[in-house]
Amino acid sequence: MDGLDAPVTRSTCPYCGVGCGVLLRADGAGGLGVTGDPDHPANQGRLCSKGSALGETVGLDDRLLVPQVGGQDWSWDSALDLVATRLRATIAAHGPDSVAFYVSGQLLTEDYYVANKLMKGFIGSANIDTNSRLCMASTVAGHKRAFGTDTVPGTYEDLDQADLIVLVGSNMAWCHPVLFQRVQAARATNPDLKLVVVDPRRTASCVGADLHLPLRSGTDVALFNGLLAQIDQRGLIDPGFAAHLEGLEDAVAAACADDPSVTGLDPADLAAFYEMWCSTQKVVTVFSQGVNQSTSGTDKVGSILNCHLATGRIGQPGLGPLSVTGQPNAMGGREVGGLANMLACHMNLENSGHRQAVRSFWDAPAMPDAPGLKAVEMFQGVASGKIKALWVIHTNPAVSLPDAGAVADAIAACPFTIVSDITAHTDTARLADVLLPATAWAEKSGTVTNSDRTISRQRAVLPAPGEAKDDWHILAEVGQRMGWPAAFDYAGPSEIFREHAALSAIAAGFGLDFDISGLMNLSDLDYDRLSPTRWPVSKTGARARFFADGQFYTPSGKGRLQAVRYRPPAAKTAPRFPYRLNTGRVRDQWHTMTRTAKSPRLSAHLAEPYLEIHPQDARDLNLAPAALVQVTAPSGRTSLLRALITDAVRPGEVFAPMHWTGETAPCARIDTVVAAATDPISGQPESKASVVALSPYRARWYGFVVSAGALSPKAAYWARMRTTAGWRAELADQTAPQDWEGYFRDLTGLGKAHIQSVSDRARTQHRFAAFEGDRLVAALFVAPEPIALTRDYLAGLPGTQAGAEVLSGQAPVGRVDPGPVVCSCFGVGINTLVTAIEGDGLLSVEAVGAALQAGTNCGSCRSEIAQLIERHQVREAAE
Numbered sequence: 066m067d068g069l070d071a072p073v074t075r076s077t078c079p080y081c082g083v084g085c086g087v088l089l090r091a092d093g094a095g096g097l098g099v100t101g102d103p104d105h106p107a108n109q110g111r112l113c114s115k116g117s118a119l120g121e122t123v124g125l126d127d128r129l130l131v132p133q134v135g136g137q138d139w140s141w142d143s144a145l146d147l148v149a150t151r152l153r154a155t156i157a158a159h160g161p162d163s164v165a166f167y168v169s170g171q172l173l174t175e176d177y178y179v180a181n182k183l184m185k186g187f188i189g190s191a192n193i194d195t196n197s198r199l200c201m202a203s204t205v206a207g208h209k210r211a212f213g214t215d216t217v218p219g220t221y222e223d224l225d226q227a228d229l230i231v232l233v234g235s236n237m238a239w240c241h242p243v244l245f246q247r248v249q250a251a252r253a254t255n256p257d258l259k260l261v262v263v264d265p266r267r268t269a270s271c272v273g274a275d276l277h278l279p280l281r282s283g284t285d286v287a288l289f290n291g292l293l294a295q296i297d298q299r300g301l302i303d304p305g306f307a308a309h310l311e312g313l314e315d316a317v318a319a320a321c322a323d324d325p326s327v328t329g330l331d332p333a334d335l336a337a338f339y340e341m342w343c344s345t346q347k348v349v350t351v352f353s354q355g356v357n358q359s360t361s362g363t364d365k366v367g368s369i370l371n372c373h374l375a376t377g378r379i380g381q382p383g384l385g386p387l388s389v390t391g392q393p394n395a396m397g398g399r400e401v402g403g404l405a406n407m408l409a410c411h412m413n414l415e416n417s418g419h420r421q422a423v424r425s426f427w428d429a430p431a432m433p434d435a436p437g438l439k440a441v442e443m444f445q446g447v448a449s450g451k452i453k454a455l456w457v458i459h460t461n462p463a464v465s466l467p468d469a470g471a472v473a474d475a476i477a478a479c480p481f482t483i484v485s486d487i488t489a490h491t492d493t494a495r496l497a498d499v500l501l502p503a504t505a506w507a508e509k510s511g512t513v514t515n516s517d518r519t520i521s522r523q524r525a526v527l528p529a530p531g532e533a534k535d536d537w538h539i540l541a542e543v544g545q546r547m548g549w550p551a552a553f554d555y556a557g558p559s560e561i562f563r564e565h566a567a568l569s570a571i572a573a574g575f576g577l578d579f580d581i582s583g584l585m586n587l588s589d590l591d592y593d594r595l596s597p598t599r600w601p602v603s604k605t606g607a608r609a610r611f612f613a614d615g616q617f618y619t620p621s622g623k624g625r626l627q628a629v630r631y632r633p634p635a636a637k638t639a640p641r642f643p644y645r646l647n648t649g650r651v652r653d654q655w656h657t658m659t660r661t662a663k664s665p666r667l668s669a670h671l672a673e674p675y676l677e678i679h680p681q682d683a684r685d686l687n688l689a690p691a692a693l694v695q696v697t698a699p700s701g702r703t704s705l706l707r708a709l710i711t712d713a714v715r716p717g718e719v720f721a722p723m724h725w726t727g728e729t730a731p732c733a734r735i736d737t738v739v740a741a742a743t744d745p746i747s748g749q750p751e752s753k754a755s756v757v758a759l760s761p762y763r764a765r766w767y768g769f770v771v772s773a774g775a776l777s778p779k780a781a782y783w784a785r786m787r788t789t790a791g792w793r794a795e796l797a798d799q800t801a802p803q804d805w806e807g808y809f810r811d812l813t814g815l816g817k818a819h820i821q822s823v824s825d826r827a828r829t830q831h832r833f834a835a836f837e838g839d840r841l842v843a844a845l846f847v848a849p850e851p852i853a854l855t856r857d858y859l860a861g862l863p864g865t866q867a868g869a870e871v872l873s874g875q876a877p878v879g880r881v882d883p884g885p886v887v888c889s890c891f892g893v894g895i896n897t898l899v900t901a902i903e904g905d906g907l908l909s910v911e912a913v914g915a916a917l918q919a920g921t922n923c924g925s926c927r928s929e930i931a932q933l934i935e936r937h938q939v940r941e942a943a944e
């Protein structure tokens with residue numbers, strides 16, 4: 066069937082918390098066409114580079130298709146019986162708290178609901194936590210402290226109506242690109258709309274901002290306490306709204322006792338920020354992982370909420386705090402109580418009335434009365450032997466949790482580990498006793514909730530491959546086999562959704578915010594047709610906006626300001642560990658790359674892990690551009706990365722992306738050197754302020770290889786990525802192989818290919834090209850220093866009739882090496898853009914777009930194009 070003629074299915078992008086609507090067209094041959102849904106309120110047709118490339122990630126090449134036990138294929142019946150029997154036996158021998166589930170913001174709300182019900186209501190433990198703990202637990206804790214419930218008061222429409230948008234700890238241009246485009250569109254419509262970015266790094270989000278505040282890592286509380294003190298001094302506390310607040314005096318006193326100079330910011334910039342914030346009524350403060358991933362994350366959130374509460378700037382169009390989540394359904398997980406310290410529908414585990422109500426609604430045999438282990442504690446519990454059976458669902462903690470090496474060791478030693486996932490090729494799945502094949506996003510149905518409380522349907526458009534099952538189904542089967550057939554006898558996700566909605570009516574009866582009781586009687590057809598719907602949706606008529614009326618969910622009904630003081634990050638820099646390590650994300654990859662790395666287009670943006678380091682620090686360390694640098698944690702664990710020397714980071718601070726894994730670059734798993742320090746209230750790890758030592762890695766040789774077939778690299782340093790022609794990899798080591806041709810054949814698996822080579826053994830310079838017939842199938846370049854090659858040109862050659870001239874390592878005269886891809890929609894590389902900007906004088910993003918199409922589709926690269934133009938103009942001005 067032609068993709069354009071195929072029926073259209075409306076669904077939701079599975080990557081980030083923006084929750085963009087997508088239109089899916091299955092071509093009948095396993096392929097999928099993906100476009101933005103113009104009718105979805107989150108994106109109005111826009112998609113970013115990741116969303117646009119979704120169709121390239123649905124291939125089945127590395128899918129887990131049947132259950133496996135001990136590496137052998139098993140039937141579903143036997144595997145599920147084994148899981149149920151082992152969980153029951155573990156509980157009988159060691160109690161319910163010896164079992165733990167570690168789940169994911171990738172789960173649909175219905176999956177999450179069943180997992181939470183099984184653990185909290187039937188197994189009788191609260192040991193269920195989610196990777197959302199790493200993403201926004203501090204926001205949950207901050208909201209609950211200030212509002213009494215985990216309520217996001219803002220909406221995306223507020224961005225359209227604001228006069229000042231402040232991004233705090235959010236590289237929105239890369240991590241929530243469609244929201245960033247929305248901000249840019251609002252700025253184009255309203256030239257008075259100001260944008261301020263608060264971030265220690267100069268990121269793509271800073272391009273064109275009115276003000277960038279590169280504060281010292283972890284000093285956000287001091288910044289916003291300074292703002293609250295200004296609000297107080299300028300008489301901007303809203304006296305009418307203050308009647309609905311408590312804790313105001315103490316919060317102001319604490320704020321006045323803090324010194325914003327600890328931020329390290331230029332006093333003039335600080336004053337400009339305070340002036341902008343204080344003189345603008347319609348302010349939206351957007352915050353994300355830079356705020357949350359901190360040992361003072363809950364206090365950082367509190368310091369932001371304090372400013373909005375004190376001025377009454379909350380809950381009205383165009384103003385208020387707005388947290389944005391990393392994962393597509395982090396919010397859904399919060400709603401069903403997927404965190405170890407919550408009950409379903411925003412009810413509280415520690416509230417006996419709430420516990421009793423949920424227990425009776427579920428007719429549950431058990432209900433814990435205390436929070437379970439939060440993510441970091443959970444894996445410490447696995448390491449100590451307290452947890453004896455662990456079920457990991459759609460996440461990869463052996464890479465993504467702090468102190469990831471210790472987490473991997475703990476999982477390896479756990480007596481019984483189950484992993485449900487779409488692939489067996491993850492660092493965590495490799496450690497499992499039982500692997501259960503789950504359906505992927507385009508194969509499953511249910512709902513997700515995005516960052517502004519909009520519930521959207523995800524709809525199956527592709528058939529489940531092999532024997533893969535939906536997560537709710539797997540969990541329900543285990544629940545039934547553990548002895549609770551009636552409680553887990555679901556016919557499908559619509560039935561689970563109705564049960565969740567009915568439970569929310571009970572939550573609403575307690576006066577809580579989360580109420581979707583108006584949807585509890587949806588027919589299957591209505592559920593199927595459900596259009597994006599922002600909660601609350603009450604049976605009895607709901608509040609359109611939260612908190613503008615001064616009504617909060619605290620015992621007193623008042624909003625609670627917090628007296629918070631700046632605390633430095635948990636780890637202190639010291640002479641042996643003088644650098645502060647920040648971790649984060651790149652534009653075109655998602656989490657541990659289990660999906661995005663399947664797309665050569667996305668992989669061409671940044672093909673290798675790297676460490677951003679300031680030129681001054683690079684000089685001190687004697688690091689040349691493209692050198693390798695070893696990052697060492699106080700734990701002794703290390704990571705090896707390519708140095709990217711840039712003044713986008715502050716001196717003494719370094720940044721590394723968190724995506725690379727045992728599959729893609731085992732030496733660059735950055736979370737192995739991130740300390741497992743957590744916020745005392747939220748339990749969220751401090752992923753942005755570890756301390757590390759840096760040292761140059763003196764490799765004896767450096768290599769670059771391209772191949773039509775898969776690569777099996779063996780070197781102290783390697784990083785591989787897919788390309789349109791196959792694979793590419795960077796290599797380096799301190800010991801050199803004796804037999805370089807044998808090394809090349811092992812690396813590429815090309816035992817019989819015809820090989821041409823040039824070598825200078827004395828200078829460790831070797832070049833090999835392998836041919837099958839008249840086709841080039843692989844090439845390897847080795848040198849004693851990082852090699853200057855036209856890499857992106859070479860990466861496209863395998864499978865072509867390129868001849869021995871490939872050994873030059875350069876594009877032939879007249880052929881341009883496009884360089885790393887900036888515009889992934891149209892495959893426009895950085896060299897092409899630089900030529901257009903510097904050579905052809907195209908000095909606006911629009912002019913570049915008109916000439917090269919770059920930036921004219923999804924728009925995710927527009928900030929980088931603007932950055933290139935800005936750099937060129939700065940250079941020109943300096944000359």
Ligand code: SF4
Pocket residue numbers: 078079080081082083084085108111112113114115116117241242243244
């Ligand atoms: Fe998906 Fe991009 Fe939208 Fe996020 S911003 S939901 S990754 S299309």
